[in-house]
Amino acid sequence: MKANLKYNICWLILMVAGFYLMNALILVGVIDSFLENMVVTIGINIILAVGLNLVIGFAGQFSLGHAGFMAVGAYATAIIISKTPTAGAFYASIIVGVVVAIIAALIVGIPTLRLRGDYLAIATMGAAEIIRIIINNLKITNGPSGMFNIPQFATWPVVYTMVCITTIIIVNFIHSRGGRAALAVREDEIAAESMGINIFKWKLAAFVLGAATAAVAGSMQASYLQTIAPNNFNIMESIAILIIVVLGGVGSITGSFVAATILGVVDAALQSFGALRMVIYALVLILIMIFKPSGIMGSRELSFKRLFSRKNKKVGAKS
Amino acid sequence: MTTLLNVENLVKNFGGLTAVSDVDMHLNDDELVALIGPNGAGKTTLFNLLTGVIVPSSGSITFRGTDGVIPLNGMKTYKIANLGMGRTFQNIRLFKELTVLDNVLIAMTAHYKENFIQSVFRFPKFYRTEAQIRKEAIELLKIFDLQDDVDKLAKNLPYGIQRRLEIVRSLAMKPKILFLDEPAAGMNPEETADLTRLIRQVQRDFHITVLLIEHDMSLVMNLASRIYVLDHGSLLAEGTPTEIQQNDAVIKAYLGEEA
Numbered sequence: 139m140k141a142n143l144k145y146n147i148c149w150l151i152l153m154v155a156g157f158y159l160m161n162a163l164i165l166v167g168v169i170d171s172f173l174e175n176m177v178v179t180i181g182i183n184i185i186l187a188v189g190l191n192l193v194i195g196f197a198g199q200f201s202l203g204h205a206g207f208m209a210v211g212a213y214a215t216a217i218i219i220s221k222t223p224t225a226g227a228f229y230a231s232i233i234v235g236v237v238v239a240i241i242a243a244l245i246v247g248i249p250t251l252r253l254r255g256d257y258l259a260i261a262t263m264g265a266a267e268i269i270r271i272i273i274n275n276l277k278i279t280n281g282p283s284g285m286f287n288i289p290q291f292a293t294w295p296v297v298y299t300m301v302c303i304t305t306i307i308i309v310n311f312i313h314s315r316g317g318r319a320a321l322a323v324r325e326d327e328i329a330a331e332s333m334g335i336n337i338f339k340w341k342l343a344a345f346v347l348g349a350a351t352a353a354v355a356g357s358m359q360a361s362y363l364q365t366i367a368p369n370n371f372n373i374m375e376s377i378a379i380l381i382i383v384v385l386g387g388v389g390s391i392t393g394s395f396v397a398a399t400i401l402g403v404v405d406a407a408l409q410s411f412g413a414l415r416m417v418i419y420a421l422v423l424i425l426i427m428i429f430k431p432s433g434i435m436g437s438r439e440l441s442f443k444r445l446f447s448r449k450n451k452k453v454g455a456k457s
Numbered sequence: 458m459t460t461l462l463n464v465e466n467l468v469k470n471f472g473g474l475t476a477v478s479d480v481d482m483h484l485n486d487d488e489l490v491a492l493i494g495p496n497g498a499g500k501t502t503l504f505n506l507l508t509g510v511i512v513p514s515s516g517s518i519t520f521r522g523t524d525g526v527i528p529l530n531g532m533k534t535y536k537i538a539n540l541g542m543g544r545t546f547q548n549i550r551l552f553k554e555l556t557v558l559d560n561v562l563i564a565m566t567a568h569y570k571e572n573f574i575q576s577v578f579r580f581p582k583f584y585r586t587e588a589q590i591r592k593e594a595i596e597l598l599k600i601f602d603l604q605d606d607v608d609k610l611a612k613n614l615p616y617g618i619q620r621r622l623e624i625v626r627s628l629a630m631k632p633k634i635l636f637l638d639e640p641a642a643g644m645n646p647e648e649t650a651d652l653t654r655l656i657r658q659v660q661r662d663f664h665i666t667v668l669l670i671e672h673d674m675s676l677v678m679n680l681a682s683r684i685y686v687l688d689h690g691s692l693l694a695e696g697t698p699t700e701i702q703q704n705d706a707v708i709k710a711y712l713g714e715e716a
Contacts, residue, residue, distance in 0.1 A: 193707075310576060311573075311577055325552035326550050326553075328546075331535045
């Protein structure tokens with residue numbers, strides 16, 4: 139228990155330090171509004187990638203519909219805070235987005251999670267397209283032209299806090315009874331079932347939790363960028379999130395953080411190259427996939443527990 | 458002695474092929490039964506039927522649980538497992554990328570509860586439950602001399618230890634019946650002798666019924682109190698090891714007809 143407290147305090151210090159570092163850099167003027175935009179985009183991508191990594195990397199279910207759940211959160215927030223632009227309504231809208239996304243994930247997941255591999259990928263992709271097309275045709279969402287002048291409540295501290303909260307929830311879920319059951323499903327479905335694990339239930343749990351965090355990311359995006367359109371949530375967005383997950387390492391939360399940051403920085407640095415940007419971006423991806431096919435981090439994680447035990451071992455070896 | 462598992466007229470057809478035909482068998486409390494037969498006799502199919510991995514075409518399987526006799530036909534695999542049926546696999550099916558400890562903890566999933574909110578926000582109750590089940594798992598691993606491998610990945614263990622871990626993992630489910638599918642496959646005589654001791658120890662200390670498929674006759678004759686012989690999907694003989702050794706039909710099935 140004491141040891142756990144030590145690791146938890148380390149993580150807390152890391153989170154608070156990150157916050158104050160960012161704050162200081164903005165005050166000093168190192169981070170201007172362009173860089174702040176980059177940091178927030180990275181944060182939103184982290185939320186999305188960590189959620190998708192839970193579904194793909196830990197539960198082993200290949201989903202290509204992440205952008206659909208993101209759209210649900212984005213539109214929930216956009217619609218609610220356009221009508222009542224208060225901070226309270228903003229936070230309530232995040233919860234509404236999460237709840238609707240959970241319902242959508244249950245509706246999508248119950249029939250499709252019985253499928254495997256590529257079939258599941260295609261089915262979830264289709265489900266996300268259905269969500270997008272529904273939004274495209276509703277009056278309340280302003281159809282294909284999207285929504286503008288959404289009040290900005292999602293400033294960078296809000297996004298930063300949400301990154302921390304969603305990551306804590308997902309990481310803690312992975313290291314609990316449910317997470318272990320999901321890992322068992324990924325490793326071997328037949329063995330998991332023979333060990334008394336309801337594989338469908340835990341697949342669905344991971345899928346729904348992933349969808350819920352995607353909705354949070356959607357809410358952040360809608361309120362930070364202040365403008366959204368159905369086309370922001372098409373298949374390309376799902377694939378962009380998938381790229382982050384694969385690049386960072388399928389099954390590594392730390393990897394998703396690293397990859398989202400690298401891609402965010404590369405993307406911002408190449409802003410001035412225009413069309414050439416996508417070529418360079420693709421080249422970077424290809425190179426990493428050639429030299430490190432398991433992703434930047436593989437399935438490794440940053441762990442204070444391991445850092446400490448390694449240090450102890452070294453001390454022990456010396457004495 | 459009372460019957461724990463009862464099988465009547467069990468049939469399984471795969472299209473035109475009858476893999477298991479009209480099998481009657483029963484398992485009593487606390488006994489060690491072996492299922493033998495030539496390759497392709499339908500032994501693993503019968504195992505898969507009993508553990509619910511595949512659904513029988515006809516016939517009945519009933520299990521005497523804590524509250525009466527339960528029919529198992531068509532019940533979901535995980536529910537059957539949670540009634541108290543543990544198993545190992547012919548081709549080892551450990552969770553390879555996970556640690557030895559996680560493998561055991563996963564098998565204990567049905568035996569403890571963790572509330573989502575409590576585990577996600579790390580309430581003290583969560584740490585208490587985790588500490589408790591970890592202790593239980595490590596104690597179980599200690600009994601089988603695996604305490605030094607707790608943090609190793611299952612795939613990095615030597616073959617014989619993987620087999621042993623698979624047995625430990627199924628014991629973590631606290632089963633009433635343990636199904637062992639060719640536990641000695643691919644083992645050298647020394648490892649087989651170890652395994653024989655291990656199975657005897659398991660059966661004695663945990664008071665569970667064991668049904669085992671095995672080709673290694675030294676192991677079967679040493680351990681089993683009763684033997685079922687399966688050939689071409691149907692039961693050929695049933696009896697004690699000595700009876701089976703003298704049974705003409707069994708000798709014929711294994712060695713062919715005398716010229």
